[in-house]
Amino acid sequence: MEHTDGIDKGQITLYALSTCVWCGRVKSLLQELGIAYDYVYVDNLAGDAKGKTLEEIKHWNPRCSFPSLVINNSQCIVGFDEKKIREAIG
Amino acid sequence: MGSEPAELEKQIDALFGKLRKDAENAGYHLNPDVTFTKDLVRGLLANEKRYGYRACPCRLASGVQDEDLDIVCPCDYRDPDLDDYGACYCALYVSGAVFKGEKTATSIPERRPAPEERAAGPSKARTGQLSKLPYPVWRCKACGYLCAREKPPDPCPICKAKKDRFEKFI
Numbered sequence: 001m002e003h004t005d006g007i008d009k010g011q012i013t014l015y016a017l018s019t020c021v022w023c024g025r026v027k028s029l030l031q032e033l034g035i036a037y038d039y040v041y042v043d044n045l046a047g048d049a050k051g052k053t054l055e056e057i058k059h060w061n062p063r064c065s066f067p068s069l070v071i072n073n074s075q076c077i078v079g080f081d082e083k084k085i086r087e088a089i090g
Numbered sequence: 091m092g093s094e095p096a097e098l099e100k101q102i103d104a105l106f107g108k109l110r111k112d113a114e115n116a117g118y119h120l121n122p123d124v125t126f127t128k129d130l131v132r133g134l135l136a137n138e139k140r141y142g143y144r145a146c147p148c149r150l151a152s153g154v155q156d157e158d159l160d161i162v163c164p165c166d167y168r169d170p171d172l173d174d175y176g177a178c179y180c181a182l183y184v185s186g187a188v189f190k191g192e193k194t195a196t197s198i199p200e201r202r203p204a205p206e207e208r209a210a211g212p213s214k215a216r217t218g219q220l221s222k223l224p225y226p227v228w229r230c231k232a233c234g235y236l237c238a239r240e241k242p243p244d245p246c247p248i249c250k251a252k253k254d255r256f257e258k259f260i
Contacts, residue, residue, distance in 0.1 A: 013223075017148065018133075019133030022148055022181075063204050065149070077116040078200075079198070080197035081195075
């Protein structure tokens with residue numbers, strides 16, 4: 001899990017793929033909003049770390065699709081939904 | 091590791107050009123946002139390098155080709171997603187309306203069944219029983235092209251998907 005510093009809006013975790021352009025869009029939006037967040041490129045993980053991370057995602061998004069943005073352990077925004085992300089943490 | 095940046099840019103341009111030509115020849119359109127589209131092509135090349143096949147850049151590939159055939163680009167879900175949303179899942183391919191700028195491509199819901207559903211069984215399409223046909227009928231799972239011949243074509247003459255994307259339809 002990588003960390004990006006910024007304004008503290010609680011625990012923001014982005015589960016992403018390194019090759020996914022929509023995941024990139026979410027990341028850019030978080031940068032633009034200047035928010036502190038953690039992110040992980042699941043495609044670059046292997047073995048136990050990958051399995052464990054997939055279980056975490058499944059808890060929020062059973063389809064395990066990307067990007068999955070988990071906000072304060074209370075909601076998960078799947079896909080690049082700019083409006084929802086801005087409403088939730090903007 | 092990997093290619094020199096200039097070499098990689100060359101590969102991206104070459105594949106981008108090829109995909110665009112193939113798409114236009116077959117009546118499809120690549121996303122007209124060239125920067126966006128080239129980033130997806132970069133992802134396709136990265137996946138080809140690490141998995142050996144061009145898995146969708148916006149989906150997590152298993153690394154086992156047989157399990158990922160449905161998400162090898164162009165994926166099995168492209169055409170229904172173009173119909174319903176005007177773009178495929180990653181938005182490499184877009185509808186005529188998006189291509190012309192009348193509509194915008196957005197991030198869309200995942201249509202691929204969850205792993206458990208995929209494991210549960212093959213497609214429902216294989217129910218046709220016409221035993222007296224002189225040839226089997228093959229269906230391209232990427233574009234729906236049908237042909238009656240002993241073996242499936244390689245590649246699909248319509249969408250250029252490889253032979254292993256065909257299923258015996260009848």
